[in-house]
């Protein structure tokens with residue numbers, strides 16, 4: 001394929017089959033992405049374009065890995081070490097209806113749910129919020145909201161947010177004493193096919 005015919009990455013949301021998520025990756029048993037031990041789902045696609053974003057490969061909306069809500073729920077529930085799940089990205093609220101469905105299944109089985117968002121809580125509660133935002137918000141135990149603003153960056157591995165405009169919203173008071181996951185650790189998860197995912201807490 002020459003440069004004239006090469007397909008450019010998709011930078012606006014695309015339709016995803018009902019009952020599915022387009023994810024960038026998934027890991028089990030992370031201790032640096034929320035309280036306790038958790039599954040982490042990185043969704044594919046974000047429109048914010050924050051300068052200094054920790055994960056720019058997640059911006060594009062092209063299908064990376066389509067997974068059904070049921071299959072992903074089973075993956076998370078099949079590991080008894082997972083006591084919660086974190087939605088990261090990419091922008092979780094651009095796939096809010098499917099994530100809300102997934103969260104409902106997991107909460108019913110006793111897991112807690114944390115989500116990051118580049119939108120502010122006020123934006124997520126407004127009439128211009130992405131479809132399904134209210135439904136997803138109603139399932140969350142913790143929300144960390146707001147875009148990453150490079151000029152407000154906090155350069156500390158011990159901060160729960162990575163720029164000072166961001167907020168940690170604790171909707172479940174039982175988790176108030178568990179805000180201790182930000183630490184100076186890098187996790188390396190190796191999957192069955194030998195590929196590796198590196199994750200640390202960036203706020």
Ligand code: SF4
Nearest residue numbers: 046049050053090118
């Ligand atoms: S909202 Fe998050 S994923 Fe999206 S560009 Fe900003 S930092 Fe990156």
